[in-house]
Amino acid sequence: xxxxxxxxxxxxxxxxQQVTLSCSPISxxxxxSWYQQTPGQGLQFLFEYFSETQRNKGNFPGRFSGRQxxxxxxxxxVSTLELGDSALYLCASSLGGTGGPYEQYFGPGTRLxxx
Amino acid sequence: SxxxxxxxxxxxxxxxxxxxxxxNYTNYSPAYLQWYRQDPGRGPVFLLLIRENExxxxxxxLKVTFDTTLKQSLFHITASQPADSATYLxxxxxxxxxxxxxxxxxxxxxx
Numbered sequence: 001x002x003x004x005x006x007x008x009x010x011x012x013x014x015x016x017q018q019v020t021l022s023c024s025p026i027s028x029x030x031x032x033s034w035y036q037q038t039p040g041q042g043l044q045f046l047f048e049y050f051s052e053t054q055r056n057k058g059n060f061p062g063r064f065s066g067r068q069x070x071x072x073x074x075x076x077x078v079s080t081l082e083l084g085d086s087a088l089y090l091c092a093s094s095l096g097g098t099g100g101p102y103e104q105y106f107g108p109g110t111r112l113x114x115x
Numbered sequence: 116s117x118x119x120x121x122x123x124x125x126x127x128x129x130x131x132x133x134x135x136x137x138x139n140y141t142n143y144s145p146a147y148l149q150w151y152r153q154d155p156g157r158g159p160v161f162l163l164l165i166r167e168n169e170x171x172x173x174x175x176x177l178k179v180t181f182d183t184t185l186k187q188s189l190f191h192i193t194a195s196q197p198a199d200s201a202t203y204l205x206x207x208x209x210x211x212x213x214x215x216x217x218x219x220x221x222x223x224x225x226x
């Protein structure tokens with residue numbers, strides 16, 4: 001079974017630009033979560049999508065948004081990039097549904113650098 | 116606010132010994148606690164999940180305890196090997212897939 005894939009793996013952007021990151025979950029997984037990892041704040045939950053609907057949201061500004069498609073693939077978007085957005089962005093997929101929690105499978109991440 | 120503390124200093128142990136990592140939390144009553152392993156440049160990998168009504172859980176050389184009175188979880192790796200060297204993260208949640216992670220503890224197992 002193929003694992004979680006994230007594209008691109010590395011990205012360099014300039015302050016003020018926007019960026020879109022992509023995540024393909026494991027086949028059959030309907031839940032996709034996004035996390036931001038930085039040396040100072042560690043791993044922080046951004047949001048979770050299940051069956052194309054945002055189910056949970058972390059404490060991040062509205063510049064961070066996401067969506068999920070009917071095939072469970074997900075994208076996250078960050079608008080008006082700031083230097084502090086430089087981080088490793090991780091996507092995790094799981095079976096989701098009710099009665100969780102479920103084991104989460106993480107992708108390799110997208111390393112975003114904002115200059 | 117919710118706080119999860121893991122020893123930020125690296126834990127150095129000799130191969131063959133038991134490694135014990137600690138996860139303490141405050142202002143939180145999680146129903147579940149999970150442990151993940153993360154290697155440099157990679158995403159975390161799920162290891163074990165323990166529920167609030169479970170005191171202990173084992174998987175091969177791994178053992179996790181969950182004390183909701185002390186608000187603490189201990190993660191043990193017996194007969195440690197250099198390949199066990201990594202950062203170990205504890206994560207708490209109450210339902211669904213929204214995890215709150217600790218800062219992680221780096222384990223170094225020396226041959």
